[in-house]
Amino acid sequence: MGAAFAALAVSAIAQEPLVPGPGADLTQAKCVVCHEIQHVVRSRQSRAEWEDTMQRMVKRGAPLTPDEIRVITDYLATYYNREGPSAAAQAASAQAAVAQAQADPVTQLLNRNACLGCHAVEKPVVGPAFREVATRYKSDAAAPARLAKKLKDGGQGAWGQVPMPPNPGLTDADARLIVEWVLTRE
């Protein structure tokens, strides 16, 4: 029971999502590369403290560009400060929630599964750029099925020794949807 309890306890702390708002998807994608999102959800800091935190995370190896740091810092300072979000921020959050629900299925999948924490279309981040993937596999008829399986099981070696984690929660249909989209990014 000890093991079961421990495993469940770990699962149970990662449920509450980030507040919708400008930058929420990027924040989610980048933070979960190393943390469960609960780390952020339970935090309340001033802008100055979030700036310090972001600086610390960059020095700990977070894969972030200066623009991404700005977007994420703005989001966190707006929605996770000690006073709570302003009326304007709450209105922006409601709009973002609507936009999130209306986003195309691939965008929703990429956000929900934190794909964009390690991948971008144009440039390699931690993993390869989607454009590179599309170029390499464009004439490989067996690639879609193989890559869809890899999204679910995880992989290592095709683009270097940094492993991609498994995504056991992805359905076969969703995995195929993501792969088809990636392979048309050339």
Next chain:
Amino acid sequence: MTNPIRPIDPDSPPARREFLARVATLGALAAAGSGIARRALAQAAPPVDPPGTVPNAQVLAPKSQAFTVYSARPLTGSVTAEYQDFDVTPNDAMFIRNNLLTPDLDASKHVLRVRGLVDRPLEIPLAELKKMPSFTTQAMVECAGSGRSAFEPRATGTPWAPTGGMGCPQWTGVSLGDILKRAGVKPGTGHVAFSGDDIGAVPTAPKVIRSIPMSKAMERHTMVAWGMNGGDLPKVHGYPLRVVVPGWVGSASIKWVSGIEVLDAPFKGTYMDDSYRIPRTPVAPGSKLPADAVTTEAWPVKSIITLPGPGDRYKLGGLLIVRGSAWAGDYDIERVDLSLDGGATWQPANLTPRADRYAWRRFRLEAPLTRTGELTILARATDERGNTQPITSTWNPLGYFWNAIPRVGIVVEKV
């Protein structure tokens, strides 16, 4: 099933209430199905566990049922004071504060490298290290952020419970000074840095490295340890080899150590320069960490009340036994005073002798319960320099060194 570490009658209301609550939670989660729970986790936060790491479930399996996980990545967790009513902290109640992921290391291949400003750089296989003169000592290791959640307003970082994040196990290993003497430290050197083999979730994560001043490095209780409470170190506590810097913040006691480097000045790196630092003078909550902040070293005077636990119920006319532990970084405890009336009056507790130089000291007091109602117990330790625990600790941006007077409330009922 009774809680294996709660030292009081397992049928007493508080222990039983907690146990039942835990079972209820388990039941609800089990009903939802562990597969669903795992999927939910995967969607919210894909586990990024590179090869060569030990899964959290394996690390946590032997921990006490009272062990609370604060974060899964990096893994942090502890028990609270009422589950620490021991002379020596057992493995299952020792706190966890990883900076990266738990590595799965091979003891037979583990080598300790000593480099830097030394006459003879060394590569000592673990088996050879174990042939050096070794010793066992009970010593405090406590996370700098221990007790952080007690700060008001809240401070950045792992929300350690007010009494969570410290332990005092027995460690077995060799004196760091003996290793440094073997390497021959050059004159005029100032710091010794330790490097851990823990694995980051991203390849860009720097190694966990921290240095301590030569004076503390040469103190004979500062050790490179392979043993904990009579056995090998558990994987999450540094197997097969770690540093123990007794009485200092836990970040100095680098786990999975494979590198020692002698330097002329403090190591420059993120675990020295961006964290584990406190302002020289108090700052307003919400401030940035000042540029001239200093690295945290020895813990200030502190105590915990380990018996009774919060909300425990007693019968009028019975005997109240109060127990706890007190420690003060590099110094000894002079006295511990207890109040059984919320601070109106104080009386000295009986202090047990210190088992070892850096072990906490256990204290105890017995008192008859002569009136019904809520009873507030406070403890206040004073060290040999005359420093006493404050009523509240100075707020600082990263929430370090919470050492305020601990408080436990109990209820005394009519027979």
